[in-house]
Amino acid sequence: MLKILHSIVQEVSSAPNLDSAMRIIVERVRSSMAADLCSIYLFNPIDGSYLLTASTGLKPEAIGHISLKPDEGLIGYVAEEKRPINITNAQQHQRFRFFPQSGEESFHGFLGIPIIQHGQVLGVIVAQQKAKREFSEDEVAFLVTVSAQLAGVIAHAKSTQFSHQLKSRKSNTSLNQLHGLSGAPGIAIGKAVVVYPSLGLDTIPDRRTANPAIDLQLLEMAIQNTRRDIEAKLHQLEPLLRKETQALFEAYLAMLESDTLIGATRQEIESGLWVATALRVSFSKQANILAGMDDLYLRQRGSDILDLGRQILNHLEPGARKPLHYPSQTILIGEEITPSLLVEVPPNKLAAIVQCRGAVASHSAILAQTLGIPAVMGISNLPLRYLDGLEVIVDGYRGQVQLKPDRLTKQNYQQLIRTEESLQNLLNSARQKPCRTLDGATVQLQVNLGLAGQMAPAETSFTDGVGLFRTETLFQQMERFPSEQEQYQSYRDILQVFHPKPVCIRTLDIGGDKPLSYFPIAEENPFLGWRGIRISLDHPEVFHVQLHALMRANLGLDNLHISIPMISQLAEINQALCIADQVRDELISRYGEFPAPQIGIMAEVPAAIFQCRQYAKRADFVSIGTNDLTQYLLAVDRNNSRVAKLYDHLHPAVLTAIANMVADCQLENTPVSVCGEMAGDPLAAVLLVGLGVHSLSMPIMRIPRIKWILNHLDSRAMVEHSQLCLELDTTSAIREQTKAFLIANDLRPMIESSLLETHAAQG
Numbered sequence: 091m092l093k094i095l096h097s098i099v100q101e102v103s104s105a106p107n108l109d110s111a112m113r114i115i116v117e118r119v120r121s122s123m124a125a126d127l128c129s130i131y132l133f134n135p136i137d138g139s140y141l142l143t144a145s146t147g148l149k150p151e152a153i154g155h156i157s158l159k160p161d162e163g164l165i166g167y168v169a170e171e172k173r174p175i176n177i178t179n180a181q182q183h184q185r186f187r188f189f190p191q192s193g194e195e196s197f198h199g200f201l202g203i204p205i206i207q208h209g210q211v212l213g214v215i216v217a218q219q220k221a222k223r224e225f226s227e228d229e230v231a232f233l234v235t236v237s238a239q240l241a242g243v244i245a246h247a248k249s250t251q252f253s254h255q256l257k258s259r260k261s262n263t264s265l266n267q268l269h270g271l272s273g274a275p276g277i278a279i280g281k282a283v284v285v286y287p288s289l290g291l292d293t294i295p296d297r298r299t300a301n302p303a304i305d306l307q308l309l310e311m312a313i314q315n316t317r318r319d320i321e322a323k324l325h326q327l328e329p330l331l332r333k334e335t336q337a338l339f340e341a342y343l344a345m346l347e348s349d350t351l352i353g354a355t356r357q358e359i360e361s362g363l364w365v366a367t368a369l370r371v372s373f374s375k376q377a378n379i380l381a382g383m384d385d386l387y388l389r390q391r392g393s394d395i396l397d398l399g400r401q402i403l404n405h406l407e408p409g410a411r412k413p414l415h416y417p418s419q420t421i422l423i424g425e426e427i428t429p430s431l432l433v434e435v436p437p438n439k440l441a442a443i444v445q446c447r448g449a450v451a452s453h454s455a456i457l458a459q460t461l462g463i464p465a466v467m468g469i470s471n472l473p474l475r476y477l478d479g480l481e482v483i484v485d486g487y488r489g490q491v492q493l494k495p496d497r498l499t500k501q502n503y504q505q506l507i508r509t510e511e512s513l514q515n516l517l518n519s520a521r522q523k524p525c526r527t528l529d530g531a532t533v534q535l536q537v538n539l540g541l542a543g544q545m546a547p548a549e550t551s552f553t554d555g556v557g558l559f560r561t562e563t564l565f566q567q568m569e570r571f572p573s574e575q576e577q578y579q580s581y582r583d584i585l586q587v588f589h590p591k592p593v594c595i596r597t598l599d600i601g602g603d604k605p606l607s608y609f610p611i612a613e614e615n616p617f618l619g620w621r622g623i624r625i626s627l628d629h630p631e632v633f634h635v636q637l638h639a640l641m642r643a644n645l646g647l648d649n650l651h652i653s654i655p656m657i658s659q660l661a662e663i664n665q666a667l668c669i670a671d672q673v674r675d676e677l678i679s680r681y682g683e684f685p686a687p688q689i690g691i692m693a694e695v696p697a698a699i700f701q702c703r704q705y706a707k708r709a710d711f712v713s714i715g716t717n718d719l720t721q722y723l724l725a726v727d728r729n730n731s732r733v734a735k736l737y738d739h740l741h742p743a744v745l746t747a748i749a750n751m752v753a754d755c756q757l758e759n760t761p762v763s764v765c766g767e768m769a770g771d772p773l774a775a776v777l778l779v780g781l782g783v784h785s786l787s788m789p790i791m792r793i794p795r796i797k798w799i800l801n802h803l804d805s806r807a808m809v810e811h812s813q814l815c816l817e818l819d820t821t822s823a824i825r826e827q828t829k830a831f832l833i834a835n836d837l838r839p840m841i842e843s844s845l846l847e848t849h850a851a852q853g
């Protein structure tokens with residue numbers, strides 16, 4: 091069965107369009123199951139019906155004409171029930187609906203399986219037979235498996251089909267709307283610029299070249315470099331390589347001479363395609379031909395071709411991979427927007443980011459919040475290659491993207507942008523005030539820095555220092571570990587800019603989703619693997635240099651706090667402190683008296699909740715990292731859009747965990763703060779202050795809003811409200827109660843989603 095399934099998936103993947111993909115599926119399923127009929131009905135979001143899209147067995151004229159509402163017929167029944175429906179005689183079922191044009195009258199046995207992706211019913215696949223009998227258990231299991239496998243393929247084919255339509259369609263609001271997750275709030279209207287990291291061939295956009303001669307040269311250079319690389323690998327590893335691996339490298343070298351691949355790429359360039367697009371077109375074409383073959387060996391050669399294509403792509407001059415031009419309102423779109431892609435865009439031109447991967451606490455979402463631009467994440471079927479240059483609206487509040495908006499939609503959004511701007515002006519006008527609640531309690535509002543190479547903001551006077559400086563970016567920007575002097579200079583700069591306000595610099599937190607190109611870590615489960623302090627303790631030579639640079643930078647300033655990430659054992663704190671003592675002793679012996687920085691820990695894994703008191707005894711401060719804490723407490727990968735709706739820092743377990751940690755820190759008189767994205771969320775900030783956290787660190791753009799909110803509330807009321815929330819059972823109850831609390835205190839406009847609600851009510 092696996093073989094049949096595999097070959098169906100392969101055939102469908104290489105189908106030129108959705109219609110032929112559907113045709114292949116019904117033909118192959120009917121013959122594999124020996125059924126008399128197989129049909130697919132796909133959900134049409136425009137009118138909410140299920141349309142007969144393909145069939146072998148029904149009359150051809152019915153295809154594209156029969157459509158059923160969700161409450162109509164057996165198809166609607168299958169979609170509604172979201173389970174297999176296996177019926178001996180369909181015509182006697184109360185939900186059966188007869189269409190004279192279908193020719194369905196001679197079929198009795200009916201098996202309908204919903205096609206579901208991420209909980210959404212994309213359509214229904216049906217097998218029917220003339221005999222009055224149920225399908226066997228094996229047959230049901232087979233069709234369920236086919237359906238589950240095909241859901242992704244259908245979704246992909248649909249998005250490709252839809253992208254073709256995009257090219258011609260003027261605008262169609264409901265069809266051109268893509269739904270993802272909100273990564274950062276805000277609205278932007280601009281032009282799509284598709285970017286891609288050095289990986290995937292399939293995400294390269296359709297672009298033409300202005301100068302084929304230059305592109306041909308770029309291709310030749312990339313091929314030469316790829317050849318050099320492969321030869322070097324072969325030479326270096328030859329004694330260690332197994333015969334098959336050696337043969338693969340040799341096959342790659344042969345392919346680099348191939349006319350079908352390289353010759354075809356040259357021809358595509360000569361016909362006017364941009365070098366990377368030409369590479370994609372010719373390599374994918376050959377790979378698809380092989381992928382459709384029955385023979386396993388040949389199929390595997392298909393993936394080798396794609397692999398070689400990727401290698402050449404990585405060697406194309408960086409200039410060839412970069413978009414040629416960034417328009418004034420650039421909407422950066424890609425599989426994943428990495429910091430290095432982001433820094434290519436002149437800051438005054440970047441309006442928003444949209445990406446296929448990731449979720450709300452991914453680092454690219456945090457990055458967007460830092461820059462104060464909207465972000466939409468996790469649109470898995472984004473038709474990347476067709477989007478370049480399109481007009482796009484990014485709605486970071488709802489996590490939606492509108493392609494080629496119509497005039498009315500655009501006007502509505504322009505109005506929203508104006509409302510947003512006047513609110514921001516109001517918030518900025520009060521940002522210099524200290525953060526003090528109505529009853530006089532002070533809250534420190536600090537800034538998170540470090541992402542996207544952002545070292546120091548131009549304006550710092552309205553902040554209370556730095557609550558989190560992520561040092562990873564400094565390391566990620568280099569091609570080797572930064573030297574002690576390079577690190578010293580960065581840390582010194584930041585300490586000086588904020589002096590005398592405190593600056594909390596976190597030691598290296600690589601691993602998880604933060605890789606270093608020169609220190610690759612390949613792990614099955616990176617978030618549960620070698621991360622943060624675990625790496626630093628295993629590599630004291632790196633840790634030592636970082637602590638040395640940090641402490642040296644603090645000389646004469648004395649505003650340094652050091653935080654240690656991913657602490658899950660008391661021993662890690664002890665060892666880190668011990669190394670820090672050694673470093674300081676060394677500095678003292680060399681330079682004389684030296685200030686001792688405050689050294690604290692990040693509380694971000696569940697162990698820290700239960701051992702917080704012990705940790706707080708040893709550390710000078712505790713900084714709660716709610717991004718990871720939420721991820722580990724709820725067992726939800728913060729980057730995985732599939733489970734993103736489960737990721738929520740207002741979850742009762744997260745609130746209770748924070749309440750307990752704060753209480754433990756208070757018992758030990760150890761200062762406690764929060765530096766995850768939760769601190770910059772208006773609803774969460776109120777709860778945190780109510781739970782006793784008087785120091786919040788967040789992306790700089792979030793500070794004015796949070797300051798405004800806290801300055802208009804009474805701290806005792808926040809405490810009372812938080813205690814009430816600790817009694818609630820669900821995330822949604824906590825969210826609704828906290829919204830109601832803000833509204834009751836005349837703060838409705840400060841709730842992020844209220845902008846849209848007010849607008850909808852007026853419109």
Ligand code: PEP
Nearest residue numbers: 694715716717718765766
């Ligand atoms: C956190 O986990 O909350 C945090 C601030 O660290 P990072 O997002 O860098 O993992």
Ligand code: MG
Nearest residue numbers: 694715717718
């Ligand atoms: Mg963290």
